[in-house]
Structures are given as structure tokens and as C-alpha cells.
Amino acid sequence: MIIVALVLAAQVAVQDPRFERLDPDTRLAVVAMIDSARGDGLPVEPLIQRALEGATKGAAGARIVAAVRRLTVDLGTARTALGTNASGPELEAGVAALRAGATPQILTRLRTVRRPPLTMALSVVADLVASGVPADSAAAAVLALAPKARDADLVEFRRAVERDIALGAPPGAATSVRLNAGASDVYSQGAGPGAPQPRAHRP
């Protein structure tokens, strides 16, 4: 039964018209990796998107294959850290946090202090690091906020830190100041400016 399901899934993957954007050799390698990932219970859509990104950007086949392989490994690491119940978006965000410098232990710790989904919390860690905040500072800040803050609060925290950095504050100091300024209390009140908007959001 399982073998039949895997065979059917593989056929679906091969027949996916999106793969026609890859050259034949790359397509074979990517489809094989995707089938393997599916067999391991990993989400495959992020792998497909990474391959399509490479194709659209005109990357060489070897580079696309390497990117998909690396993402497969990192998704597995994220799942080990976040648990088998972690959703696809959580695993993707976990990969981003890991690549930003967060350790698997931080991901596991975050899982214990915050109710799922962890997608936003993990992404904020990655985004803060992308803004120049040291990985350990970003992880510590999100871990401190995570138990009570809403997703919108975490986004507002990230934006506040980014604003301070843009105004010239050192990234680590900006994170500490925002955290120590009672950010967790303010944001956990639910009165933050990041409340759901009825109109279109901005990234």
C-alpha cells in the first residue's frame, strides 16, 4: 500500500508541468530528491519552489540541485528540532532560523515556550539576523517574547528594531533596548499597532 502510494506520488511529481521549466538532467535529479523527501515525510513544496526559483533566475542545473539538496537536509534538521508535528511553514521558517545562526536547541526551546504555529517567531529570528542583529541576541529576544506575544507583536518588535538600526543604533543594542523597554509587556497587551488589518497587509 505504501509502495503504491509512493509510486503514485512519484508519477505525480514527474507529471507536474512545473518541472518542465527544468532541463532534463536537473529535472531527474530534483524529482528524485523530492520523491525521497516525500518518503521521509518532509514537505516538498518548498523544494519545488526552490528549484523553480533557480530555473527562473537562470541558475545552472548543478546549482539548482545543490540548493534543493541543501534545503532537504535543513528541513530534516528543522523537523528533528521542532518535532514531527511541525507544519510545513514551521519547518521552512525553522530552516531560515537555522541558516541565520540559531541552533537546533533554540528551535526546540521555542517549541516548549510557545504554542504553535511557530512560523512567525522563527521567521522573526531569521529576519532580525538579516538586519544585522547577532544570532544569539535575536534568538534570546524572541524566546523572551514568545510565551505571551502575538504574531503581530513579534512583527512589530522586529520593525521597531529595524527602525532603530536604520536610525543608526547598533543592531544588538537596538534589540536589547526594545526588549528592556518593556516591549514584552506592551506588546502582550494586544494593543500594539500590529493588530489585524481589514485591508491588504504589507510585508
Next chain:
Amino acid sequence: MFEREDDVVERVIQQLRRPVTIDPGLDARVMREIADAPRAKPRVWPLWSLLATAAVLGTLLITHPWTRADQSGPAAFQFVFVAPQAASVSLVGDFNDWDPNRSPMQTAQGVWATVVNLTPGRYRYAFLVNGVEWRADPGAPSAKDDEFGTPSSVVTVGGSGS
């Protein structure tokens, strides 16, 4: 503005300033009317209506079970890019299979914009200017793990109110 010379206005003002006399028995009459009004009998819901309500609630729970918050529906996100000299700008990312033809942006005096519905998740994206030039979104976090040598940005759609 009122003109105090106006006779009409003056008469209105005088009328308003006249003390109003109220019948001393008014309160008593009002209270008597209230007391005499027929009272609504408390309704007792029959058993069948309670069972019907329970059946409807049960059906709703079965057909719409509680799910994890990150499986909620899509939300509209607006993407904006300023490029006064561009002839075309496309939004390309994980949400449209990196297909430049799926989300062409509309311009108004050099400000390009489009709205995309996104379900909770983390998405990488970029703007493709004139079909050849990849640009990141200056208003969004950058994707630091770009493996294809061109800039990308990240948008994360949360799914919880926690």
C-alpha cells in the same frame, strides 16, 4: 449666526426661557401605566429545539473541526515597488511558482503595486524589472540565504493570535 435684532429669533429665545410646568401627577400616571402593562411570559424551549441546536452544533464541529491556526485562510498582501523608469515590473516568488507572468504589477506614476492572497507561511520573493533585473523589496526583510546570486526578500504570514 443669530441676529438678536430679528424678531422671530427673539420670540424663540423668550419661549425657550419660559419655565415649564409639569403636571405633578405625571410620575404617578407613568408608573401606573408601566405596572398595568402585560408582562411577557418566560419561554421554555421544548426538548426538540434543544436537540436540534445540539445537532447543528455537532454537524458544524464535524464539518469544520478546530484546526491549527496556521491552516487558516489566505490574507491579502499588497506589494509596492517604486520604479519610475521601469517599463514593466512583475512580482515573482514562492507564492506564484516564480512565474513572472502570474503577478504583473500595475503602475501609477512609477509606483508599481499588486495584491496577492497568501496563506500563513514564509515566502521568498523578488521584483523582476523589465524582465531582466532582479530587485529585492526595500521595505521587507532580505533573504540572506539566496543561493542563486540575486537579491530576494521575505514575507511571513502569521497564523495565530497568540
